[in-house]
Amino acid sequence: MAGASGRVVRRWYPHVLRSFLQVPALQLHVSKTAMRASQKDFESALSQVKLLKDPGNEVKLKLYALYKQATEGPCNTPKPGVFDLINKAKWDAWNALGSLPKETARQNYVDLVSGLSSSSDSSSQVKPEADRKQRGYETLVVTSEDSITKIMMNRPAKKNAITTQMYNEIMLALKAASKDDSAITVLTGNGDYYSSGNDLSNFTDIPPEGIEEKAKSSAILLRDFVDCFIDFPKPLIAAVNGPAVGISVTILGLFDTVYASSRATFHTPFSHLGQSPEGCSSYTFPKIMGPAKAAEMLIFGKKLTAAEACAQGLVSEVFPDSTFQKEVWTRLKAYSKLPPNAMRISKQVIRNREKEKLHAINAEESRVLQERWLSDECTNAVMNFLTRKAKL
Numbered sequence: 001m002a003g004a005s006g007r008v009v010r011r012w013y014p015h016v017l018r019s020f021l022q023v024p025a026l027q028l029h030v031s032k033t034a035m036r037a038s039q040k041d042f043e044s045a046l047s048q049v050k051l052l053k054d055p056g057n058e059v060k061l062k063l064y065a066l067y068k069q070a071t072e073g074p075c076n077t078p079k080p081g082v083f084d085l086i087n088k089a090k091w092d093a094w095n096a097l098g099s100l101p102k103e104t105a106r107q108n109y110v111d112l113v114s115g116l117s118s119s120s121d122s123s124s125q126v127k128p129e130a131d132r133k134q135r136g137y138e139t140l141v142v143t144s145e146d147s148i149t150k151i152m153m154n155r156p157a158k159k160n161a162i163t164t165q166m167y168n169e170i171m172l173a174l175k176a177a178s179k180d181d182s183a184i185t186v187l188t189g190n191g192d193y194y195s196s197g198n199d200l201s202n203f204t205d206i207p208p209e210g211i212e213e214k215a216k217s218s219a220i221l222l223r224d225f226v227d228c229f230i231d232f233p234k235p236l237i238a239a240v241n242g243p244a245v246g247i248s249v250t251i252l253g254l255f256d257t258v259y260a261s262s263r264a265t266f267h268t269p270f271s272h273l274g275q276s277p278e279g280c281s282s283y284t285f286p287k288i289m290g291p292a293k294a295a296e297m298l299i300f301g302k303k304l305t306a307a308e309a310c311a312q313g314l315v316s317e318v319f320p321d322s323t324f325q326k327e328v329w330t331r332l333k334a335y336s337k338l339p340p341n342a343m344r345i346s347k348q349v350i351r352n353r354e355k356e357k358l359h360a361i362n363a364e365e366s367r368v369l370q371e372r373w374l375s376d377e378c379t380n381a382v383m384n385f386l387t388r389k390a391k392l
């Protein structure tokens with residue numbers, strides 16, 4: 001491992017970049033030996049690349065960020081412009097590493113490559129990503145493999161903020177997953193965030209009928225969206241890869257299992273935004289963590305670390321960020337081999353008696369929010385964010 005110095009990593013770098021910039025059909029692989037390898041060995045690893053599995057943009061971004069941190073230290077370049085999406089995603093990934101020491105970054109890089117390599121080695125018949133990826137989604141990447149349907153929110157440059165289109169696509173993806181032959185379904189995020197919650201620019205798209213109509217249609221969308229989670233019939237797992245905000249946190253109470261990276265945080269700043277709780281959190285959070293802890297989150301907007309969220313029962317288990325993907329997917333692959341009907345039925349037994357109540361709570365929360373969205377408190381908070389005067 002010590003041999004995997006910056007020198008070797010640098011040889012890797014153009015390859016990672018090319019892959020990230022989506023050279024057609026390019027798929028990524030570095031074997032353990034390539035990390036210590038000569039140029040010749042590395043080139044032979046490169047020739048194996050087309051046979052192996054693409055790790056996905058999230059991993060490629062992580063490799064990029066760790067490489068930069070390991071060789072140059074903390075992010076030291078100006079933030080790219082709004083429209084420079086790829087460079088901005090890369091800058092965000094690097095910047096998110098903060099002051100991580102070069103040595104640690106190098107070690108994390110080596111561990112990540114080693115994990116990728118062993119998971120590639122253990123799957124001899126990997127379908128190209130293009131085959132696994134379901135078409136028709138613009139804000140998500142949806143894949144089905146190993147009896148797992150993975151729904152990945154895919155607006156990393158916007159911290160996976162949930163637009164109206166993304167709400168609709170998540171509902172479509174959940175409906176499809178409820179009928180496909182997968183045993184379990186996983187929701188996760190691409191990039192450094194799990195999700196920053198509702199895209200606040202949703203509020204700017206006012207129809208000719210006026211703001212009341214906008215609030216009404218948003219309340220219907222919210223209710224339909226949350227209903228899909230209440231009714232989802234298979235085990236539903238959240239792989240919280242980074243910070244989570246707003247509705248991406250509240251709906252976690254409707255998941256069966258929540259795995260979090262040690263980098264994840266859980267933030268429901270509803271009062272700050274002049275809003276009120278949704279996602280059935282007004283019921284699930286007090287039930288999960290007790291009313292006093294729930295009030296700190298839902299009324300006062302206290303942000304929890306992953307460890308705190310785990311201690312309070314919102315999160316099932318926390319994994320070190322450097323091994324999060326590897327450990328979570330290994331675990332989920334094992335779970336996905338369990339008898340699917342038994343898992344569905346167990347979920348029904350656990351959840352069904354609450355369903356009616358949850359639908360009623362969802363309806364009530366949506367009704368209250370419809371009013372909040374018309375309040376001055378909410379309008380001012382959204383305007384302050386959109387005009388860059390405020391951030392969480």
Ligand SMILES: CCCC/C=C/CC(=O)SCCNC(=O)CCNC(=O)[C@H](O)C(C)(C)COP(=O)(O)OP(=O)(O)OC[C@H]1O[C@@H](n2cnc3c(N)ncnc32)[C@H](O)[C@@H]1OP(=O)(O)O
Nearest residue numbers: 157158159161196197198199200201218222246247391392
């Ligand atoms: C219809 C159903 C409605 C259901 C209602 C749900 C309620 C909620 O979900 S409330 C939670 C709403 N979310 C927020 O208030 C988060 C707002 N975002 C932030 O405070 C910050 O962006 C951040 C703390 C999440 C991240 O800060 P950081 O400095 O690291 O990154 P930024 O440069 O701010 O973000 C990058 C890029 O992404 C845009 N963005 C991030 N989050 C949102 C969002 N929620 N809505 C719209 N846009 C968002 C941000 O503006 C940046 O865009 P530019 O690169 O174009 O500047």
